[in-house]
Amino acid sequence: xxxxxxxxxxxxxxxxxxxDQEGNHEQTNQDNIQTVxxxxxxVETPKKKSIRKQLDQxxxxxxxxxxxxxxQEMKDKDVESIVLKxxxxxxxxxxxxESFRGNIDRKAVVEELINDLTGFGPINPLxxxxxxxxxxxxxxxxxxxxxxxxLILTDIVFRDNEHVLNVIEKIVAPIGRRIDESSPMVDARLxxxxxxxxxxxxxxxxxxxxxxxxxxxxxxxxxxLVNFGTLTAExxxxxxxxxxxxxxxxxxxxxGSGKTxxxxxxxxxxxxxxxxxxxxxxxxxxxxxxxxVSLESRPPNIEGNGAITIRDLVRNSLxxxxxxxxxxxxxxxxxxxxxxxxxxxHDGSLAxxxxxxxxxxxxxxxxxxxxxGVELPVKAIREQISGAIDVIIxxxxxxxxxxxxxxxTEVQGMEGDIIVLxxxxxxxxxxxxxxxxxxxxxxxxxxxxxxxxRLEASGITIPTSVFIREEEWSK
Numbered sequence: 001x002x003x004x005x006x007x008x009x010x011x012x013x014x015x016x017x018x019x020d021q022e023g024n025h026e027q028t029n030q031d032n033i034q035t036v037x038x039x040x041x042x043v044e045t046p047k048k049k050s051i052r053k054q055l056d057q058x059x060x061x062x063x064x065x066x067x068x069x070x071x072q073e074m075k076d077k078d079v080e081s082i083v084l085k086x087x088x089x090x091x092x093x094x095x096x097x098e099s100f101r102g103n104i105d106r107k108a109v110v111e112e113l114i115n116d117l118t119g120f121g122p123i124n125p126l127x128x129x130x131x132x133x134x135x136x137x138x139x140x141x142x143x144x145x146x147x148x149x150x151l152i153l154t155d156i157v158f159r160d161n162e163h164v165l166n167v168i169e170k171i172v173a174p175i176g177r178r179i180d181e182s183s184p185m186v187d188a189r190l191x192x193x194x195x196x197x198x199x200x201x202x203x204x205x206x207x208x209x210x211x212x213x214x215x216x217x218x219x220x221x222x223x224x225l226v227n228f229g230t231l232t233a234e235x236x237x238x239x240x241x242x243x244x245x246x247x248x249x250x251x252x253x254x255x256g257s258g259k260t261x262x263x264x265x266x267x268x269x270x271x272x273x274x275x276x277x278x279x280x281x282x283x284x285x286x287x288x289x290x291x292x293v294s295l296e297s298r299p300p301n302i303e304g305n306g307a308i309t310i311r312d313l314v315r316n317s318l319x320x321x322x323x324x325x326x327x328x329x330x331x332x333x334x335x336x337x338x339x340x341x342x343x344x345x346h347d348g349s350l351a352x353x354x355x356x357x358x359x360x361x362x363x364x365x366x367x368x369x370x371x372x373g374v375e376l377p378v379k380a381i382r383e384q385i386s387g388a389i390d391v392i393i394x395x396x397x398x399x400x401x402x403x404x405x406x407x408x409t410e411v412q413g414m415e416g417d418i419i420v421l422x423x424x425x426x427x428x429x430x431x432x433x434x435x436x437x438x439x440x441x442x443x444x445x446x447x448x449x450x451x452x453x454r455l456e457a458s459g460i461t462i463p464t465s466v467f468i469r470e471e472e473w474s475k
Contacts, residue, residue: 143156276292
């Protein structure tokens, strides 16, 4: 039961009976809300606009009075004890002021204040809803959420820009980040690990903009991804073997395609007796092993000094005796250090990056290595890539919002100046079903990977039937 539900239950038990006068006011409130609000949802006339404006002003006035009283109470008491008394305060104010006995929704006012005090303001209900995977605040008057892969406009609004800024400050302050006009962008995380990006005016023209990528309270396992249709049981068996055989794996895909979720699942295949070092911009990898060291980059301070980049952390991690290095996202010069680590004995490393296909990921890695400022010929860079990375997992978010692993590709080596890639599994899309959902299946290509001998040398045996298509097997 949520905190708000507990509080409402507590108050219902605490005030099971009210006086006739108070009961009449409560019933009048509810009756008026039921009759007036639906009417206002119809075509707005000047008179209805005026009524709505008056209701909104009364709602704001009651909230302001409650807020002032809360500030006075907070001088002597802690937040939890005050939260338990907010509903009583609201009832008392309504009894003392006849102007609030009309169409004020007291419970809505109390809920908003509780969310401001104990959560993250108006968006707190969205963050508590497990069906919502992303929350997007586009200024104070527009809040979207993603539910089942689809974007939905909510009816949630903030008071003004200052209200949104207060919520952003509440998110970034506990982890030592800051946001202001001199530093108007920030990456942060919520206590549950959810990723937050915020950007404010003058860069954001519509007002403070917040994007929150939520994570499940209980991290997804490989069984969940199989049940979601992200991959098949055969692919899961294959990836489990690849991680345990210490192959270097790169997860690529577009924004919101589920790369981090897949990286989390792959990371959980790592044996418990290995030392894992994770490196991220904002910590979001959730591992279940005991021996995990989490590193997080640091932005520059207000003077522009003191920044610690992902590249700095990758270099430092090599001195920390890691068995595995897991990089949340490779997006710059750290690609060179990552490839060198993979080529110098740090097998079994995992990383993610943005791309539309495995071939595009190879091209992006070449570009990122060049960002390191080291003048290397393209062939030397490609040899580094082909020698370092064994498997590329391509993930996509399809038109119906579902997330699929669409390719598992082996990096086979160099032929001349070209890196040779070979698909091991691929997704064959067949169209849309009657519910407008993408119809397709994940199938093996019939090719056994070249590193199959490495799997066997590690004591891992995968049935050859995993790599054979059903129709070929039936023949």
